[in-house]
Amino acid sequence: MVDQLPPLPLALKAECLDRRRRAVQETLRAKGLDGLVAYGNGRHSFLASNPAWYLAGFRQLGPHMAVLLPAEGDPAVIVAPTWDAGRAQEQIGLPDLVAVEPADFLPAVQAALDRLGMRRGRIAVAGGVQPRLISEAWPVMLRNPELGDKLVSDLSRIRDEWSLACVRKGAAIAEAGYRFILETARPGMPEYVLAAESEAYMRGLGAEDNFQLLSASQHNRAAHRTSERLLAAGDVLLGEITPSVDGEYVQICRTAVIGDPTQTQLAAFDLLDGALRSAMAAAKPGVAARDIVEVMNAPIVAAGYEPYTKPPYMRTRGHSMALGSMDPEIAIDSDEVLLKGMVFVLHPNQYLPETGYIMCGEPVIITDDGAVPLTSRMGRLETIPA
Template identity: 30%
Template sequence: MAHGDSAPDGDTRFDTQVYAQRLARAAQLTGAAGLDAIVVGTGPDLRYLTGMTADTFERLTALVIPAVGAPRLVTPRLELAAVRDSAIPDLDVTVRDWVDGADPYALALAGLEENSVLAVSDSLPALHLVPLADRLQAPLRLATPVLRELRMIKDDAELAALRTAGAAIDRVHARMGQWLRPGRTEAAVAADIAAAIVAEGHTEAAFVIVGSGPNGADPHHEHSERVIGADDIVVIDIGGPLPIGYNSDCTRTYCFAEPPAEVAQAYAALERAQAASVAAVRPGATAESIDAAGRTLLQEAGLGEHFIHRTGHGIGLSVHEEPYIVAGNTDVLRPGMVFSVEPGVYLPGRWGARIEDIVIVTDDGAEPVNTRPHGLTRLEDDSR
């Protein structure tokens, strides 16, 4: 178990007090939202609140957090090992285990009136949602307003984990010249990168995008058997979770030869746009204003139509979570929010480029957790 707020490398959860504070805050927000209780299924929300990692299949595992009173965990008896590995044994959480043939939904709703106002986490499967709804007279609500408020503002333990993740993925990018070379396939390069991601402290490579030449114009291209060419522009977008569960995500763009003037000019505009969006990050700014800061510069450079996705997404226990940095999102930024800033330029059938950092909203601006150079990085081409 970790000591204090931070988690040593290799640890899978934080100190118990971190989870105790989160559960207390969850109960407070539940009451403030006019709810009697929330039901949290397995996944990132449950891990956030208890440190427990488990999967829900046909058997219900759920954490019930009432506005008043102690939380309780309903879980199949065969999942008790996962409970023991979490912070739950040290928390004020009642565990109600059950065996096949029992009614876990009755256990989940015990102590609640039939007309209780109940909200559920948005990932709870319909397999469990419907039986819960059948037992209540009032319609179920989504617990998203409670859970998003909790998870969107990172505490000190989470920020430390995200900084560690950012430094680890930066070390992988720093070694890119070892693997990324003309004549190799994208898939071969991706396999080497994936191994390096694990070697640098991640539990797995959650994603490895190696987009060379025209494949770089597809933002969600992964990798293929395409042979990388000496004149290619190559987008490398990589990341994964640490043992504690928090994720890295960083994109840099590489080349092997002096790029054509058109590419160099477009990339310079992209670099200015990414810097402008990072510079706009501060408490009180809106999420959409960060998107607009960089997008406006790309539009002025005649590249607006080639920036085809939002500027960023929140990150934590999930690679993509709130807040989303996109036009129309008027959420006001607050210290402790963490998200990507990743504008891109994509020329279909030709080439693409993206620059991505994860940034923390501080009291007076932004703290990037990724510090690798942002320019179009030229690697040595041994084939020339």
């Protein structure tokens, strides 16, 4: 059991944030743009990017935040509400920072744009998921603003040192959380109790958030949210564990059997584990995401399960969860090409008729030698005493 994990070096964070903003400014100048508005809506999810958090290094608690980044010069930050000003100033560390009430957010942004001289030029907006009130304000406030999400996502899909430090710590938390689950789960225990205790444990290790699917059945149809069901001998326990460290999510997918696994279950897990390892070996820079799907599916198809490698039994074979970018998605229709330094979860999670749904997946980083796991040990079919 892990009692604590070392803190991350904040000097590295400051250095990387400065490099991120400078890299965006270089791109702005190269494209003839005069500035970028990066917006954050405060609803943090591993299914959506947060451009403002990526450039400010700050998890907002209120509904709005904006980073105003001119092509030349220093940025300005506007956060809401006002009571979060002290925390924002301490963590962001930029001199031009204003905290306002939510109702005053847009007027404050406009005033800052005027102060920086950004309303007179070509401005891009990286908004991520925006409320309608906000998305409709940009064309009024700015002259024909351009789409700027790719200015951030093209940079952030290649992880810098701070992002990698966060995901490595997140992977360690996820692994520790799963060990806690294996040591804590027992027949008769409600799923929601196990989920709550493991959630508290991972937050104690430094996870500021955690998307977790934790459920069990004698024959799982899919992974799903925790319920009131009592764990029982013979159950297959599924865990999709996704902690976040400073906004960077990282995911592991795990399967355990309460009691002794059957030979059929062991063979099924070995099939998926082999598919995962083949895909990892093939996932090198320059390889298309759809080709990785074909490599992963090949042994499953060869075993006679081709119909189960398609919807509704399977949607995607992996995906990114970066703070600034959702690229790549490892899907059969994806045109994305893998790049060195990309980080994402790769998973042949699969329903098989003989065993039910099985989860098997690792967070990986793309290297010249293929996808390397960020975990200390790849998942295996674990057993929990019955």
